[in-house]
Amino acid sequence: MKTTAPKRPLVGAHFSVSGGLHKALESASEYGCTAMQIFTANARTWKPKKLTADDIDAFAAGCEQTGIKEIASHTAYLINLAAPDPTVHERSCAALKEELNRSTALSIPYVVLHPGSHKDSGMDVGMEKITDSIRRIFDEVSSCTARLLLETTAGQGSGIGHTFEQIAEMLEKIGMPEKTGVCLDTSHIFAAGYDIRTPKTYERTLAEFDRIVGLDQLSVIHINDSKSDFGSRVDRHEHIGYGKIGIDAFGCIMCDPRLSKIPKILETPNPKGEKDWDKINLQTLLSLTSRAKCSKDRS
Ligand SMILES: [Zn+2]
Numbered sequence: 001m002k003t004t005a006p007k008r009p010l011v012g013a014h015f016s017v018s019g020g021l022h023k024a025l026e027s028a029s030e031y032g033c034t035a036m037q038i039f040t041a042n043a044r045t046w047k048p049k050k051l052t053a054d055d056i057d058a059f060a061a062g063c064e065q066t067g068i069k070e071i072a073s074h075t076a077y078l079i080n081l082a083a084p085d086p087t088v089h090e091r092s093c094a095a096l097k098e099e100l101n102r103s104t105a106l107s108i109p110y111v112v113l114h115p116g117s118h119k120d121s122g123m124d125v126g127m128e129k130i131t132d133s134i135r136r137i138f139d140e141v142s143s144c145t146a147r148l149l150l151e152t153t154a155g156q157g158s159g160i161g162h163t164f165e166q167i168a169e170m171l172e173k174i175g176m177p178e179k180t181g182v183c184l185d186t187s188h189i190f191a192a193g194y195d196i197r198t199p200k201t202y203e204r205t206l207a208e209f210d211r212i213v214g215l216d217q218l219s220v221i222h223i224n225d226s227k228s229d230f231g232s233r234v235d236r237h238e239h240i241g242y243g244k245i246g247i248d249a250f251g252c253i254m255c256d257p258r259l260s261k262i263p264k265i266l267e268t269p270n271p272k273g274e275k276d277w278d279k280i281n282l283q284t285l286l287s288l289t290s291r292a293k294c295s296k297d298r299s
Contacts (some may be wrong), residue, residue: 001242009254009289010070012036013266016082021055021106022154025062033284035070035263037112043076046091046096053117059106072110072183072194072220073146081133082116082126089129092116097137103146110138111146112150112183114153115161115163115170126266131173138179147264149183149219154228154235162192164212164232171217175215185222185267186253187238190245193231196246202272215258223253223264223285237268238286247284254285255294 005045015024021038025224026253028036041049056275063069079096083089096113118126120184134148148172156160161170167182186196194208195201209215227236253259264285270278287293 007260008034008164009286010012010035010261010263011265011282011285012070013282014038014074014271020058021051022062025059025066025068028068028248029066031278033282035072035073035172035174035265036068037074037265038115039076039268040073040099040106040108041095043074043077044078045076046078046095050097051102056105063107063108064176069109069249070262071108072112072149072250072265073099073108074112075099075114076112080116081113081130082121083129084125084130085120086120092136093133094145096139100137100141100144100146100148103249104141104280105146108146110149110183111180112149112151112220112222114159115150115166117158118160123160123166126158127170127173129167130160131170134180134254135176135185138174138176144179147181147219148179149181151222152185152188152192153182154188155233156235162188164209164234164264168213171213177217180217181219181222182217183222184209185224186245186249187224187226187228187233187243188222189229190226190230191234191236194227196252197230198248199252200252202249206256206258218259218262221259221264222252222267223250224267225250234284237255239268240266240284250285251288252259252290277295 011148012033014037017024024038079092116130153159153161194205224237225245227238228234266281
């Protein structure tokens with residue numbers, strides 16, 4: 001009987017780049033990850049970050065050595081393409097442009113963006129501003145090879161992107177399917193009111209995503225449990241199986257053949273001096289992918 005070697009599941013976490021961008025690849029590899037996420041610049045300041053030739057070379061060598069290709073760069077939290085304030089908007093556009101350029105230089109395939117917050121300018125005005133800005137930015141960085149992923153949000157405050165309809169509308173208005181995609185965050189969609197707690201609700205939510213956005217648009221999953229309640233619209237991540245979503249949902253995701261090629265990246269806190277939560281969460285996710293578990297879940 002012909003057998004094929006089992007493929008390793010595409011799982012990873014967000015890793016620190018302190019000591020150099022390539023250090024994150026070393027950490028990811030030590031944890032046995034096949035995917036990872038990083039910030040290529042400080043996520044909480046506007047300070048521009050220029051890459052040196054050494055940064056780029058070390059990162060390329062790290063990718064080669066570790067074999068990790070499924071890499072996402074998360075944009076700075078300050079970026080708000082829907083900002084009514086012209087200064088904030090201008091800085092946001094400049095920062096996203098820089099991010100796309102850095103990710104292209106590092107051959108990072110995905111750039112994850114929180115679409116933005118309209119403040120009090122209204123949802124339609126905000127979405128228009130986001131899609132116009134992205135179209136213009138792509139015109140200015142025509143050599144960009146990174147795919148820009150709109151992340152589903154929890155819908156805190158005036159945050160945009162908490163319904164699948166909003167995500168679909170923005171992708172359509174940008175009108176550049178070869179350059180865009182979606183990052184689905186499990187804790188955000190749960191807080192936004194999409195239930196995934198049981199196999200039945202999981203199937204319903206995935207079908208809804210497929211119908212409205214399209215599974216072919218999905219490039220990355222942020223795999224987090226949620227500290228906050230279903231439909232609370234509060235964005236608070238929790239360790240896998242310890243939150244309000246619960247372990248069953250993650251079993252559904254890890255065993256779903258439709259998602260086997262989508263990198264699943266943890267964004268849960270891993271503070272020094274505590275238990276190694278990245279290790280624990282990764283082990284939990286991998287334990288859900290054993291053949292017996294997956295076939296049981298599907299029966
Ligand atoms: Zn996320």
